[in-house]
Amino acid sequence: MKRTFKYLAFAVISLFLTQSIFIAADGLMDDEVKTDCILILGNKVNKDGTLSPRLKARVDKGLQLFRENPSSIIIVSGGLGKEGYYEGTEMKKYLIDRGVPVDNVIADDLGNNTLQTANNYMELSKTHHLSSVTVVSQYYHISRTKHLLKKVGAGQVYGVHADFFEWRDFYSMFRECIAFYKYW
Template identity: 35%
Template sequence: MDDALAHPSRRTRWLRRKLTLCAAAAVAVALLVTGSGYWVRASAAEHVYELASVPAAPVALVLGAQVRPDGTPSEFLAGRLEVARRLVEADRVRAVLVSGDHREWDYDEPGAMRRWLIDRGVPADRIVQDHAGLDTYDSCLRARRVFGVEQAIVVTQSFHIERAVTVCRRVGVDAVGVGDDSVRRFERAWRWGAFRERFAAVKAAYDVLVGRDPALPGPPETSLDDALRE
């Protein structure tokens, strides 16, 4: 038997040390989550708008989300795409950059997003795909480095929009955001997304602080410039 556990006094001291360490770790995590959340909210303040009042920008950056096995966007992704469609319809943007995950050949978020928009009247030559937007940070950084985006309206769900705007602004995109609320009816998924944001803010702060490179950097592309000239 471990000597620390063989004697009651030693065992008590051992347990107290363990509890103290656990309590300190819990406090540190709480402070980290709280501080990161405050940073996200403060950085996005005055840069998140309703659809009707958002300032015009050259590009709408639509962040990817789940695509069904049949290749159609989930309700959450469709909600984002509808916001982008309405931005195009209202002449608030001239082009749409759809950014998502296409690591697997049979799972293509940008392709599904492009088809959805075309089917609803957005001209194909005004849609550009980023197939390596593997997370929010990668989408924002690649928008700046690969596609040359300097100013954009970021589109995602409203529980995510502050983090998305903050990250984009911190990597050099003059970004404002419009959040989609149309899928609040999916209460369980909505609550989970809002809860997850508390911890995603910590990752966002870390990525920005260390200046992480995107998972798939890629060379600069001119496809968005071509779309903006149309």
């Protein structure tokens, strides 16, 4: 019985490490391609309405991509946080304050999770005739988001990670490995 448990534990740990390496590598290798849309996933908005450092890093990366391709549409997606702010709306304000034309930014305030964001993107892509998208999030979130976008029928899907790392990423990577299978 002990031997079986050891083999099973070894198999689970090996699978987790292999998957973690794949997720990290995929998320850290940015796709340098111009797309119709930049999709920035939401995160915490502070109690004073400012973007958390993690969210600011995502939006700043999206802003950088927009400046390289100013004809693209930016979709900022996130739900209502416990702080009382809609993430999409606050990200849109941030981008407009930094010179992005209001007509180039769409706030999706109903993107409460990654699957909902993917579904909402598909509806918006039909309305705005979008055929390619670059996802902007933390590196560990890119693979699953790209997978979900493809699963709901998005055309060309690429990813770029935000330049923000913290100790919490280790927990997030573990959670992401489990979530990946949930949506598979």
